[in-house]
Amino acid sequence: MVLPRLVATDLDGTLVRSDGTVSDTTRAVIEALDERGVPVVFVTGRPLRWAEDVFAHVGAHGLAVVSNGALVWDVPRDLPWLERPIPVDVGLAAAERIRAVVPGAAFAVETLAGIALETSFLERYPVPDGSRRGPLPEVYDAPALKLLARHEELAPQEFWDAAEAAVGDLVTITWSSTSTLLEISAAGVTKATTLALLCDRLGIEAGEVIAFGDMPNDLPMLAWAGTSYAMADAHRTVVEAADHVAPGHDDDGVARVLATVFDL
Structure with missing residues (x-):
């Protein structure tokens, strides 16, 4: 397997535990990948006011996709990088x-x-x-x-x-x-279409992306990415659509898969 060049992950029900926290294990994996130059991009339905809770873990690339792709936030500059609103x-x-x-x-x-x-x-x-x-x-x-x-x-x-x-x-x-x-x-705004714009800026193709999700709003992203994982406790449509199934979000499923894929 060719190692992915970018990780795209949903937050709630995926990377974030049921109590709203990011575990020490998950933080360590994100930091290890960041040190290797592999961006871990948060791609969430959360509005900006809720997404800010996890911005401390964004990493050197500094970008987060929020509001289901309607906004890409430049975390270090505290400014929008891209807005795709509804008139x-x-x-x-x-x-x-x-x-x-x-x-x-x-x-x-x-x-x-x-x-x-x-x-x-x-x-x-x-x-x-x-x-x-x-x-x-x-x-x-x-x-x-x-x-x-x-x-x-x-x-x-x-x-x-x-x-x-x-x-x-x-x-x-x-x-x-x-x-x-x-x-x-x-129209046309999804996690997938906005993530594609972000990846184009970074020179990364869909086949070089590994993505994780758990709910219907993740389906376009999982279909677009070269490798996709549904969480074990994901909505049935997501489990059916994804290439693989990761352990549940309360079991550090994203971190466990990434640690195996990247031999951390």
């Missing part, structure tokens, strides 16, 4: 279409400034103080890195299928939550 008119049109076919849908938007929510959007995690709430046309007043759609009655796959049929020509829809939360990006 306001497109996002509002998508929301109208989804609400028409799935009454009861509620929406929120993620931007560099943070999250803004419709009053009916029931967030599962605390939102930053000062986050705006109101009708979507009022709070969605700038291009969004992600448009979030939540439903309190439908199952995730049912909601996704209905939304995809309604707006698949306008935007890209995926999900990574155990609750019914759709994560909507601009």
Whole structure:
């Protein structure tokens, strides 16, 4: 096996343990690969405000793909390297279409400034103080890195299928939550397409990438990478799609695979 030149890994359910930590074992593997000049790129659905929790482990390359590919963050400079947002008119049109076919849908938007929510959007995690709430046309007043759609009655796959049929020509829809939360990006924006842009900058081809993930939002990245691993506790569609299965995220699965592949 030719050694990969870049590691792409999801965070939650993949690199990060259930308690939200990055283990000492995983940190040691990331540092060892960084010393060898092998970038370990975090490719996450997390918004910037949550991704910052792991930026201490980004390494010398300094880049992290967040918001499912809508943003590449330059960690050392604390600036965006690439933004791929949803224009306001497109996002509002998508929301109208989804609400028409799935009454009861509620929406929120993620931007560099943070999250803004419709009053009916029931967030599962605390939102930053000062986050705006109101009708979507009022709070969605700038291009969004992600448009979030939540439903309190439908199952995730049912909601996704209905939304995809309604707006698949306008935007890209995926999900990574155990609750019914759709994560909507601009058309053509996925973890894979943005990772490809980053790799092009580094002179690395898809066949030289090893990727890890656990949820449907990881599927494009796993399909694009030359070698792909699903976590043992991943969503069934991810296990079916990946080349290999790694131990679970609470068992340092990513680190254990990488230690074997690179003979660390």
